[in-house]
Amino acid sequence: MFVKDGTSKLNRVLTCPPTFLQMAAPINEISKKYADQPLNQSKLMAEYQQLLDAYAEAGVEVEELTTDPSMTNSVFARDFGGCVKEGYILGRFKESLRFFERQAYEKKMxxxxxxxxVEVKNGFFEGGDFAFLNEKTIALGMIARTDQKGFSExxxxxxxxxxxxxxxxxxxRYLHLDMCFNLVADHLAVAYRQGLPATxxxxxxxxxIEIIPVKEAAIFQHGCNLESLGEKRVLSLAQNKTVNRQLEAHGIDVIELDITETLKAGGGPHCMTFPLSRG
Known part of the structure; x- marks a missing residue:
């Protein structure tokens, strides 16, 4: 078994260092805001190490992809696909600057x-749109990077x-589902309710599934971009004070990460993590 669901104990993940993130072009609403501000490479690497340290402390084994200058956004490991109990789904990127990642992640897997x-060959599908609701129920965002063909595949x-x-x-504008919805524990999610369809x-x-509500502005501050470690533990950003206190009120142990520089490129802890083993 590989990944049982979205909230069981996280055992093993795949990540990638932000070595070449400085060269990335702004391709979403968040990164556009910082397009004229060069990223601080030392801060990027320190923030990535902070994520690795949090996983080590939590007993999560980390596998790393070796990146190169052709893969400027590969730090956002989540996006190449999704993983279930039986194996993984290879997605298909919409933006050309991410094309080289697909083959690299496929080789690594x-x-x-x-x-x-499963392999998406005709449409588009990115892993930031993939969310377990329970062991056999999956939500797939159709927002900016996943289309109808990709969904159908x-x-x-x-x-x-x-x-x-x-x-x-x-x-x-929300880019991926994990920017406006995230399951953090069994029957508990954080979400911008007004931005989600009635169905x-x-x-x-x-x-x-109970929803801890966030405001639309929180989407662009990565207020929903959390990573469940299982056993009522969650990685969240230190800046998400309101969400973090609400999670704690629901009995969740919130492990806060002081990550700010990486967020300028448009992704948070959930984006930076591809689960390999959970359950």
């Missing part, structure tokens, strides 16, 4: 012995394994 069970590919996949359209909110209600 083969080296790690994780089988590719993932849905059809996972159907044979008994998964039910639901589309979640939202404002393209999805009804699905969450049927699955008895």
């Amino acid at each position: 083969a080296e790690l012995g994780i089988p590719k069970i 993932v849905q059809a590919g996972l159907a044979k394994y008994g998964y039910h996949v639901y589309p979640v359209p939202a404002d393209a 999805f909110l009804q699905l969450l209600n049927r699955l008895e």
Whole structure:
């Protein structure tokens, strides 16, 4: 078994250092705001090390992709696909500056012995849009980087394994589903409720998933971009004070990361983490 769901104990992850992130072009609403501000490379590397240290402290094994100058955004390891119990889904990037990552991550997964069970070949699908709701129910954002063709390919590919996949359209400014919705524990999520479709909110209600609400502005401050470690533990940003206190009120142990520089490129802790083993 590889990844059982989105909130069981996290055992092993794949990450990538931000070695060449300085060269990335602004390709989302957050990074556009900082387009004229060069990224501080030493801060980027220190923040990445902070993430690795948090995983080491939590007993999570880390595998790393070796990057190169052709892969400026490869620090956001989440986006190349998704992983379930049986193996992984290889997505397909929409933005050309991320094309080289696909082959590199595919090769890495083969080296790690994780089988590719679905491949998106015609549409677009990025892992930031992939979210477990429970062990057999998956939400797939159709926002800015995943389209109908990509959704259909993932849905059809996972159907044979008994998964039910639901589309979640939202404002393209939100980029990925993990920017406006994230399951952090069994039956508990953080989300910008007003930005999600009624059909999805009804699905969450049927699955008895409680929502800790965030405001729309929090999306662009990575207020939803959290990483569940399982066992009621969550990696969050220190700046997410309101969300963090709400999580703690729900019995969640919040491990705060002081990451600010990496966020300027448009992604947070969830974006930087591809789960390999959970359960």
